[in-house]
Amino acid sequence: MKIGKYSFEEFKERAAAFHGYPSPGLLAGGYMVEAARARLSEGTLFEAIVETPKCLPDAVQLLTVCSIGNQRLKVINLGRYALILFDKTTGIGYRAFLDLDKLDRWPHIKGWFMKLIEKERQDPERLLAEIKEAGNSICTVNRVRVASGFIGRSHMSKIARCPICREAYPAEDGPFCLGCKGEAPYEISNDSPAG
Numbered sequence: 001m002k003i004g005k006y007s008f009e010e011f012k013e014r015a016a017a018f019h020g021y022p023s024p025g026l027l028a029g030g031y032m033v034e035a036a037r038a039r040l041s042e043g044t045l046f047e048a049i050v051e052t053p054k055c056l057p058d059a060v061q062l063l064t065v066c067s068i069g070n071q072r073l074k075v076i077n078l079g080r081y082a083l084i085l086f087d088k089t090t091g092i093g094y095r096a097f098l099d100l101d102k103l104d105r106w107p108h109i110k111g112w113f114m115k116l117i118e119k120e121r122q123d124p125e126r127l128l129a130e131i132k133e134a135g136n137s138i139c140t141v142n143r144v145r146v147a148s149g150f151i152g153r154s155h156m157s158k159i160a161r162c163p164i165c166r167e168a169y170p171a172e173d174g175p176f177c178l179g180c181k182g183e184a185p186y187e188i189s190n191d192s193p194a195g
């Protein structure tokens with residue numbers, strides 16, 4: 001079964017180039033993206049929501065024009081291996097998830113997905129062979145309606161200059177930027193060369 005316009009092997013190569021290695025989650029995710037997309041009518045302008053930060057966002061970014069950077073892909077960490085593709089004007093779309101009820105035929109997929117097999121004891125070749133053979137048969141797709149607050153990009157209002165770091169930031173964040181409010185996960189070292 002093809003993954004969009006790619007053969008499994010082609011998608012595996014693209015996954016490795018983009019993601020660092022062809023992770024099982026990304027390969028299974030490719031079939032999930034296409035299972036949801038197949039339900040949208042041809043030519044629908046859609047956006048995506050992914051319910052986990054692991055692997056699955058990259059499947060959406062590899063196979064669609066929805067990306068984190070263009071804000072047509074949102075990651076909302078609900079800890080579930082699921083994604084939604086939806087019409088950006090109506091919010092109507094389709095949610096694909098990896099269905100535990102459909103994994104009994106696939107011991108390697110089940111062992112990996114449920115972490116029943118320790119990583120060192122996994123057989124990556126057999127796991128990938130199962131993912132290829134299973135295709136989209138291990139996911140279930142449901143129709144959903146996305147809440148209006150999650151449709152479209154967030155439009156920034158005004159830009160201000162932070163009085164502490166002197167960098168630009170959205171004025172709606174308050175009197176100074178979120179970095180200077182203590183949310184930046186690093187310290188700038190004083191000995192760093194300027195420029």
Ligand SMILES: [Zn+2]
Nearest residue numbers: 162165177180
């Ligand atoms: Zn600042």
